[in-house]
Amino acid sequence: MRSQDYDRIFLSPPHLGRHELNYLHKAIEDNWVAPAGPNLDGFERDICEFTGAPHCVALTSGTAAIHLGLRLLGVGPGDEVLCPSFTFVATANPILYLGATPVFVDSEADTWNICPERLREAIEDRMRQGRKPKALILVHLYGMPAKLSEIVALAAEYTIPVLEDAAEALGSRFDGRPLGTFTQVGVFSFNGNKILTTSGGGALVTNDKQWAQRTRFWATQAKDEAPYYQHSDMGYNYRLSNLLAGIGRGQMELLEDRVKKRREIYLWYKNNLQDIPGLILSQTEPTGSRSNRWLTTVLLDPAQTSTTPEELRLHLETHNVESRPLWKPLHLQPLYATAPMYGGPVCEQLFAQGLCLPSGSSLSEADLHRIASAIREAVQPLPS
Structure with a gap:
């Protein structure tokens, strides 16, 4: 038989339930189609409730979440950021956005995530060159938890802050605890092929209230508190829309x-x-x-x-x-x-x-x- 004689089986298509439409209809009926709205607030609460993270900011993509997360960690021009080589390019691109340089590290053969031994080698070699890494991006590849105990302890030994890229790992756990919550900043993706989708979207979670406030500020064009449009800092148009957040609310019920x-x-x-x-x-x-x-x-x-x-x-x-x-x-x-x-x-x-x-x-x-x-x-x- 020819391929067109079969229905297409996709790699990882969206899988919607019945509740997403309820949230969308409610938003349209109430005219909440702007970026802000009850669905957006509710979606962030849902993520906090599921993960146990105290604070969540829903954004337009997981890439945006990594970008703002690295900025929270102080990454800037001339810095170096440790990153696994075996990951999607969106993990590393935000390093370039900030004018920094990625330092890639190989995987270990069990989980395919960043290798603790090679990571130590990278840290010590960069420090011998007088270039202490500014941050580490830790990825949970294809949803598989990395060797968290070793990696987090190693980062703490050298006082290197960690961003936890759990874009592919919503619903995965380590020692019973949801991934994305083991480090200073965690990020998720809700792209159309992920286990949960908002069509396009992402989120940043943190236990620091001020960091969450700063993320929300940056994500909404960094508008100062003034009756007119005043900007003292650089911001971005990174906030998830209330409509897409409604899809996310229905999806969270099915996670x-x-x-x-x-x-x-x-x-x-x-x-x-x-x-x-x-x-x-x-x-x-x-x-x-x-x-x-x-x-x-x-x-x-x-x-x-x-x-x-x-x-x-x-x-x-x-x-x-x-x-x-x-x-x-x-x-x-x-x-x-x-x-x-x-x-x-x-x-x-x-x-x-x-x-x-x-x-x-x-x-x-x-x-x-x-x-x-x-x-x-x-x-x-x-x-x-």
């Missing part, structure tokens, strides 16, 4: 169910694909961790299979199934070709061998069987 479904999808793949030679379901949950399993990822071991990730991706396309390569490490991107990098082989190997499988919480049993059947057709063992 735990969506996490449960994505974890079930990961287990389905694991149980039904584990006998395929060379196909490895990856990203190990550390002790005490609970990943939301935003995306299920696999590695193709070249010692066991002749099939490459790109060959598998193209074969899935013939079945109208979307998949995606793992993030290309940032130190391999032309944009960041001159940035310092510590380590490299781990994340480069993951990129070369990995693929993200469809993981949306609306996947049906029939969808999963169709995906698994296509994978079995494609993945071939090495000739004996």
Whole structure:
């Protein structure tokens, strides 16, 4: 059959419920279509209630949240910011917005997040050069909790403030505590492919009331308290709209169910694909961790299979199934070709061998069987 004979299976499409429309209708009926409004306030309260964070500011994107979070940490021109290389480019771009330089660090092989050993190496080497890093961005990749205990302790040892990028990790936990709340600043993304969506959006959470107030001030063009438009500081148009926040309120009511479904999808793949030679379901949950399993990822071991990730991706396309390569490490991107990098082989190997499988919480049993059947057709063992 041709690919167009199948309905498209997307990688991670939005999954709406029935309550989002109620919040949207109410906003329209009450004429609350400006950026401010009851849905925006309510959405921020919902995030605080779920995460336990005292303060939340809802913004236009996770990237905006990282940008303002780094500014809260004092990052500016000439500074250096530690950052994992194995992440989406939006993690690092705000470093450039502020005139600073990223210092990339390799992953460890268990969770694929920033490696504590390479991180120590990077910190000590930068300090020997008289360039103490101004901040560290800690990412929870594909929803998998990083090795928080080691990384946070290491940052504290060298008094380096940490921004926790939990853009992919809403609903994930470490030692029973929601991610995004372990450091001075946490950020989330509500992009259309995330586990919870507001179409586009993000949020910054913090335990510092003044920081939350400053974030809200910057996000609304930094307008001074005056009866006219006066500006003493640089601001941005970063505030989430009341309408999109209404979608977020309805989505928050479904979050735990969506996490449960994505974890079930990961287990389905694991149980039904584990006998395929060379196909490895990856990203190990550390002790005490609970990943939301935003995306299920696999590695193709070249010692066991002749099939490459790109060959598998193209074969899935013939079945109208979307998949995606793992993030290309940032130190391999032309944009960041001159940035310092510590380590490299781990994340480069993951990129070369990995693929993200469809993981949306609306996947049906029939969808999963169709995906698994296509994978079995494609993945071939090495000739004996």
